[in-house]
Amino acid sequence: MAVYTEVTDEAVQAFAAQYDLGDVLSLKGIAEGVENSNFLMVTTRGPFILTLYEKRVSETDLPFFIGVMRHLAERGIACPLPLPGRDGVVLRRLADRPAAIVSFLEGMWPRRIQPRHCAALGAGLAAMHLAGADFAMRRVNDLSVSGWRPLLQRSEDRAHEVRPELAESLDAELLYLESHWPEDLPAGLIHADLFPDNVFFKGESLSGFIDFYFSCTDFFAYDLAVCLNAWCFEPDGQFNVTKARLMLSNYRKVRPVCPRELEVLPLLARGAALRFLLTRLYDWLHHPEGALVKPKDPLEYWSKLRFHQEVQSPGAYGLEP
Amino acid sequence: MAVYTEVTDEAVQAFAAQYDLGDVLSLKGIAEGVENSNFLMVTTRGPFILTLYEKRVSETDLPFFIGVMRHLAERGIACPLPLPGRDGVVLRRLADRPAAIVSFLEGMWPRRIQPRHCAALGAGLAAMHLAGADFAMRRVNDLSVSGWRPLLQRSEDRAHEVRPELAESLDAELLYLESHWPEDLPAGLIHADLFPDNVFFKGESLSGFIDFYFSCTDFFAYDLAVCLNAWCFEPDGQFNVTKARLMLSNYRKVRPVCPRELEVLPLLARGAALRFLLTRLYDWLHHPEGALVKPKDPLEYWSKLRFHQEVQSPGAYGLEP
Numbered sequence: 152m153a154v155y156t157e158v159t160d161e162a163v164q165a166f167a168a169q170y171d172l173g174d175v176l177s178l179k180g181i182a183e184g185v186e187n188s189n190f191l192m193v194t195t196r197g198p199f200i201l202t203l204y205e206k207r208v209s210e211t212d213l214p215f216f217i218g219v220m221r222h223l224a225e226r227g228i229a230c231p232l233p234l235p236g237r238d239g240v241v242l243r244r245l246a247d248r249p250a251a252i253v254s255f256l257e258g259m260w261p262r263r264i265q266p267r268h269c270a271a272l273g274a275g276l277a278a279m280h281l282a283g284a285d286f287a288m289r290r291v292n293d294l295s296v297s298g299w300r301p302l303l304q305r306s307e308d309r310a311h312e313v314r315p316e317l318a319e320s321l322d323a324e325l326l327y328l329e330s331h332w333p334e335d336l337p338a339g340l341i342h343a344d345l346f347p348d349n350v351f352f353k354g355e356s357l358s359g360f361i362d363f364y365f366s367c368t369d370f371f372a373y374d375l376a377v378c379l380n381a382w383c384f385e386p387d388g389q390f391n392v393t394k395a396r397l398m399l400s401n402y403r404k405v406r407p408v409c410p411r412e413l414e415v416l417p418l419l420a421r422g423a424a425l426r427f428l429l430t431r432l433y434d435w436l437h438h439p440e441g442a443l444v445k446p447k448d449p450l451e452y453w454s455k456l457r458f459h460q461e462v463q464s465p466g467a468y469g470l471e472p
Numbered sequence: 473m474a475v476y477t478e479v480t481d482e483a484v485q486a487f488a489a490q491y492d493l494g495d496v497l498s499l500k501g502i503a504e505g506v507e508n509s510n511f512l513m514v515t516t517r518g519p520f521i522l523t524l525y526e527k528r529v530s531e532t533d534l535p536f537f538i539g540v541m542r543h544l545a546e547r548g549i550a551c552p553l554p555l556p557g558r559d560g561v562v563l564r565r566l567a568d569r570p571a572a573i574v575s576f577l578e579g580m581w582p583r584r585i586q587p588r589h590c591a592a593l594g595a596g597l598a599a600m601h602l603a604g605a606d607f608a609m610r611r612v613n614d615l616s617v618s619g620w621r622p623l624l625q626r627s628e629d630r631a632h633e634v635r636p637e638l639a640e641s642l643d644a645e646l647l648y649l650e651s652h653w654p655e656d657l658p659a660g661l662i663h664a665d666l667f668p669d670n671v672f673f674k675g676e677s678l679s680g681f682i683d684f685y686f687s688c689t690d691f692f693a694y695d696l697a698v699c700l701n702a703w704c705f706e707p708d709g710q711f712n713v714t715k716a717r718l719m720l721s722n723y724r725k726v727r728p729v730c731p732r733e734l735e736v737l738p739l740l741a742r743g744a745a746l747r748f749l750l751t752r753l754y755d756w757l758h759h760p761e762g763a764l765v766k767p768k769d770p771l772e773y774w775s776k777l778r779f780h781q782e783v784q785s786p787g788a789y790g791l792e793p
Contacts, residue, residue, distance in 0.1 A: 159583040159584055160583055161584070163580070175580070176578040177576070177577075177579065177672075179504065180503035180504060181500045181501065182500075182502060183500065183501060191502075198519065200515055251718065255498070259484070259499050260481070261481060262480040263480055263482070338654055351498075353497070369527075462764075
């Protein structure tokens with residue numbers, strides 16, 4: 152939950168007056184999202200989302216993220232559409248921060264993941280990957296393998312507070328991943344943070360994706376690896392192979408995957424687990440006293456990492472070769 | 473900012489199906505309000521507010537609060553209107569908590585108080601007091617003078633952590649208020665918590681009142697005393713007599729006040745300052761480590777209390793006798 156920045160009503164009125172969106176009737180901070188300040192702005196033309204970009208999102212990356220949403224929305228992938236003002240400008244400033252208005256996306260994210268959600272996610276993710284194929288902008292994934300060692304180094308002296316010998320175990324895992332990470336997989340635009348709270352459903356159907364603020368150019372299969380971690384474990388930590396099989400098989404119906412992508416999926420899943428473990432570990436050890444955002448438990452991803460380390464073949468994810 | 477309770481999408485759909493409000497398109501937690509969990513629910517019929525009542529609001533008081541909003545709304549005082557389901561029931565349960573849907577109120581609360589806000593507030597508050605005159609239900613103000621000593625006792629052993637000798641000063645103030653508190657003022661339905669974030673404006677006009685979860689039966693002038701504290705001090709602590717004069721004079725144009733109400737206004741303002749000082753002091757000393765709600769500074773109300781202690785006559789509030 153996060154509204155980091157307070158905006159005065161006068162400033163919002165003046166900001167919205169630069170758009171053809173009617174009069175602002177209401178502005179309410181949304182208690183979701185941890186990177187930015189999001190407001191639901193109701194105008195005489197309906198609901199919109201106003202986002203103020205906080206420090207964790209690099210300002211130089213914003214044109215990429217705005218470009219991603221616009222590109223995907225134009226190709227029929229439901230996601231927030233960044234709205235230009237009457238001057239054609241999408242990204243401007245409000246309360247001393249970069250700010251944009253995006254369209255309101257209907258739907259709710261699933262609080263209890265059902266197998267049908269995973270099936271729809273697989274097909275939707277593949278469609279997103281295909282739609283991104285002709286996106287011209289590129290952005291390096293700074294939270295992939297080359298970014299993990301610096302991240303570990305910022306936490307390793309205190310990692311034992313979370314679990315004995317955690318730093319040593321993570322160092323060994325990282326050495327393994329660094330020497331085995333693939334270089335030659337099909338790549339393109341990926342979301343890279345596709346947790347359930349970033350995927351909306353309306354009834355049975357997936358109604359759209361939000362929060363593209365980690366999107367980047369990387370292996371398509373890495374997005375699948377993130378989703379395996381985020382969608383296919385039960386709250387008690389058990390891996391649900393039915394959910395994984397539905398997700399992967401529906402993905403493959405839309406975008407065929409090559410044998411090499413399947414083969415390295417366990418490795419990518421270990422990498423994705425380590426990535427979220429490392430950022431959560433850092434936030435856990437470094438969150439300021441009395442912060443408004445409660446850090447997430449890094450050990451959830453320790454147990455997911457352990458699961459993937461034991462996986463012998465992609466068959467463990469319900470895949471037929 | 474507060475969403476204490478997570479609700480599953482399935483539970484919300486089932487809940488909303490009991491109303492004639494169309495299909496739920498979206499549900500977003502609102503990062504405002506500290507007592508309850510509030511969600512902005514957009515349906516095919518437009519936006520609504522879904523409130524889950526958390527522990528701090530006593531369940532036995534809910535019919536009173538719901539009754540207040542309904543009564544005032546029926547008499548043209550803009551406030552959220554509690555909506556009955558098809559069965560006529562307003563108050564039901566969701567996620568194991570009492571829950572209600574209320575109408576969406578347009579407007580924004582003023583982040584920077586201007587004199588014109590205080591003028592509109594005075595007239596609006598008086599209209600609310602008049603509209604409540606024939607409200608049949610009654611509720612004792614458990615945060616008035618008889619409730620303050622027990623509240624002080626829960627904090628006095630640690631009050632010195634906030635300011636040296638604070639407990640002793642508050643005890644002396646309380647003794648004075650207990651022996652001088654009036655018993656014979658015009659009374660009726662009051663809001664009792666009319667801070668700026670509970671009053672919405674649309675352009676120049678006051679568009680409504682929200683958050684009636686402290687409303688009760690008490691002196692009308694006590695509501696004015698709360699507003700003097702909450703609206704008429706500048707962020708630097710200075711009292712703004714122009715704002716006070718506008719608020720009080722516009723109140724008097726709508727509901728004439730008797731000489732006795734004017735005379736005791738400084739005393740009531742001391743009491744109102746002490747009431748918020750005591751609840752803030754308690755929250756400050758007792759908020760759990762890592763709580764999501766940041767407690768408000770009790771010393772802001774210490775300085776307001778000191779101001780009112782120096783007031784010799786209602787003239788200090790810009791009033792002509």
